[in-house]
Amino acid sequence: MSARDLGRGPVVAIIGGGFSGAATAFHLARLLPAGAADIVVVEPREGLGYGLAYSTADPSHRINVPASRMTLISGQDSHFADWLEQTGAILDDAEAIAANGALYPQRRVFGRYVESYLQPFLFGKVIRHVRSAVASVELSGQGYILILADGRTLAADALVIAATHPPPALPSALRSVAAAARLVANPYDLGGLQAIGRDDQVLVVGTGLTSADIIATLDRNGHRSRIDALSRHGYRSRSHAVLPGDPIGDFISLPSRSATVMLRRIRATILERVLFNPVHILRL
Ligand SMILES: Cc1cc2nc3c(=O)[nH]c(=O)nc-3n(C[C@H](O)[C@H](O)[C@H](O)COP(=O)(O)OP(=O)(O)OC[C@H]3O[C@@H](n4cnc5c(N)ncnc54)[C@H](O)[C@@H]3O)c2cc1C
Known part of the structure; x- marks a missing residue:
């Protein structure tokens, strides 16, 4: 399955069609001259642009960054x-x-927005969506051979890996209860959450934004009993500030060489600009 056989340009294969893979395909398609490349996104989900975050069908799952900051x-x-x-x-x-x-807005709406910008390129076959998962990749001369989960292969000249979030899995510390009938190991298994009775007591392991999603789903399902949530650090997911604040710090013009270095710079900036600044302390 090589686009070179069809007499088109080099094949750029993108593994994963969530936001990152879809955005990469979109920008390649709009910036490259027509026919300069055959852009192939390998993604098992039905649509491109949804990925893990924006494919949730639950209307109570909303974006957690204001729409004005997502583009x-x-x-x-x-x-x-x-x-x-x-x-x-x-x-x-x-x-x-x-x-x-x-x-x-509901998170799915963001997926629809991204998909709507890819659609003209999909119709024009500038971008192709191969609906499968990549099982493995082999080097082949200067390029790559992608072996797909359904047994097909795809030859590519360039490869972009945008698989990002692994599918949700049970943490190793909880494997001993893996077979429990009332355990929902995948937080996006809406059927599993639906099976929780309105009066069942629920323990949510973790208190980040995914736990907020779960609690929103339970609430929408009419759950009215006790919910306990466990956090390693004792934090809960926090709401947004009532008044929007201006971003602080510049972490782009001098790029960091690793995520750890960037994290240190962000922490130092917060200490210097926010915590040691009496004006900010008053506002906090
Ligand atoms: C629950 C949740 C809510 C979020 N909400 C927001 C928000 O409101 N605002 C915000 O800015 N950010 C949010 N984020 C962060 C969000 O993850 C990023 O904004 C962005 O969506 C990440 O997209 P991605 O394409 O990199 O990853 P993903 O969304 O994980 O997409 C990766 C894709 O790769 C595919 N894939 C994986 N393995 C393979 C394989 N072997 N072969 C082929 N395909 C494969 C998957 O099916 C998936 O579709 C949220 C994240 C999560 C988890």
Whole structure:
């Protein structure tokens, strides 16, 4: 299955069609001259642009960054918010508007936004969506052979890996209860959450944004009993500030060589600019 056989340009294979893979395909398609490359996204999900975060079918799962800060096009911060207005995608969703006026649409809506920009390229066959998972990759001369889970192979000249989040799995510390009938190991298994009775007591392991999703789903299902949540660090997922703040610090013009270095710089900036600054302390 090589596009070179079809007389097209070099094959760029992208593994994963979540936001990262879809955005890479979109920008390659719009920036490269027509026919310069055959862009192939290998993604088992039905649509491109959804990935783990934006494929949830639960309407109570919302984006956790305001719409005005999520965009497919760098430098056009309002691109998604403008799309929402132009398409009327949240006209019938009063809960999308937070008390501070920021927009938090259902997460699937963001996936639809990304997909809508890929669609013309998919129709024009500039981008191809191969619906499968990549099982392994082999080097082949200057290029690659992708072996797909369904047994097909794909020859590629360039490879982009955008598989990002692994599928949710049970942490090793909880393997002893793996066979328990009332354990929901995959937090996005909406059927499993649906099976929890309204009066069942629930223990959620973890208190990050995924736990917020789970609690929102239980709430929507009418759950009314006790929910305990366990956190290693004693934190809960926090709500957004009532007043939007301006971003602080510049972490881009002098790039960090690793994520750890960037994290140290971010922490140092917070200490210097926020915690040691009396004006900020007053605002906190
Ligand atoms: C629950 C949740 C909510 C989030 N909410 C927000 C938010 O509101 N705002 C925000 O800015 N960020 C949010 N994020 C962060 C979010 O992860 C990133 O914004 C972005 O969606 C990451 O996209 P991705 O394409 O890198 O990864 P993913 O979304 O993980 O996509 C990876 C894709 O690769 C595919 N894949 C994996 N393995 C293979 C394989 N072997 N072969 C082929 N395909 C494969 C998967 O099917 C998947 O579709 C959230 C994250 C999560 C988990």
